[in-house]
Amino acid sequence: MLLNQLIKELITKMGDDELILGHRNSEWTGLGPVMEEDIAFSSMAQDKIGHSWALYRILHEELGGEDPDQFAFMRSEKDFKCCHLTEMPIGSYDFSLMRHFLFDHAETVRYNSMLQSSFLPLQQLARKVRGELKYHTLHADAWIMQLCRAGEESYLKMQTALDNCFQLACGIFEAGPDDKQLAAENVYPGEEALYEQWIEAIYPVLVKASLNMPERKQPVYGGRYGKHTAYLQPLLNEMGEVFRLNPEATW
């Protein structure tokens, strides 16, 4: 396959992860357990949706893709390539926090791996995003540690959240059929390499928090091939509802 087509698929799955998780994070606006967390999840939502917009803009401006808004709001469910982790409802705060911890470390290793990407627009975006992501992982690490040291009930909730999230999070790294070619062309190192770097990033935090890291037994795959949970379609309906009232409107 042409390299540009492979890069398009890579950017699509990255952008879709950020758009969908950004939308999920925004569902905490007004509901956070404390004011600071309300603001934190709302800010991270804004960052994520902004990053997805930047990725869709690369598709549009560099790779002949659609207008970013059209791409975000008018696609059918099967054309989305987000992983299942991002689609899950916000659940309780421990689930959302653990998802944020696992996802933002994954995102950090992904963008770090692109600092030297042969595809210049990704390299430029990686340089921009990586400083911002520090605040996300700092936030996640601090709360994971704090809550794991806040008594038995709190600790058990965090361990349960980790157990519930881990196989889903492994699904972030569902290999693409052409990862080898993308790695050979120095676009990025491929999903398996990122998975290993991710484990290296999260393991020390989990150890400090005395959490037991589950094994990768049944990673939840399918999202990268357009197979989604029942939670995605209702989210897409809600997310695009206003846009679809008049797709030609200027905002």
Add this chain to the structure above:
Amino acid sequence: MNSTITIQAVYTSLEQVMDPEIPVLNVLELGMITDVIMEEEYLLIKMIPTFAACPAVEVIKTNIRTTLEKDLQIPVKVSVDKEVQWNSNRLTAIAKEKLQNFGIAAPQKHEGDVEIDMIMHTNCPHCGSENTYLRSPFGSTLCRAIHFCKHCGMMFEQFKPLS
């Protein structure tokens, strides 16, 4: 094209374009302007947002264009410069002073990478005390964090250091 417009006039005009979220700082002080190019038909201003998801970018671009067109009476185009990434060292010394006076702690100067320690500790803009802690890395806008000063008992915001 009016050939008498000087670069100085362009910069004087840019000084009037304030950041919508921090109205005491103009786009030059924020280090948002990366290039000023006199094209044949128009004046091109290249700029960069502070944060990738900054919702104020479009407003700032429009404000730059309308202010310059009004002051200089020539067509102006504003584009986002993708080759340069904003980082907090781009804030000028004057900008940092204005921020402090506005009650927002200025970002510390970094050496290319922002360490966790720098994010966690900043002096209080009100009393100058070092006895503060990071309350939340996220604040009222993407570029701000919330700290608490144990000395004067005040919550304060900081313009985040960003690499």
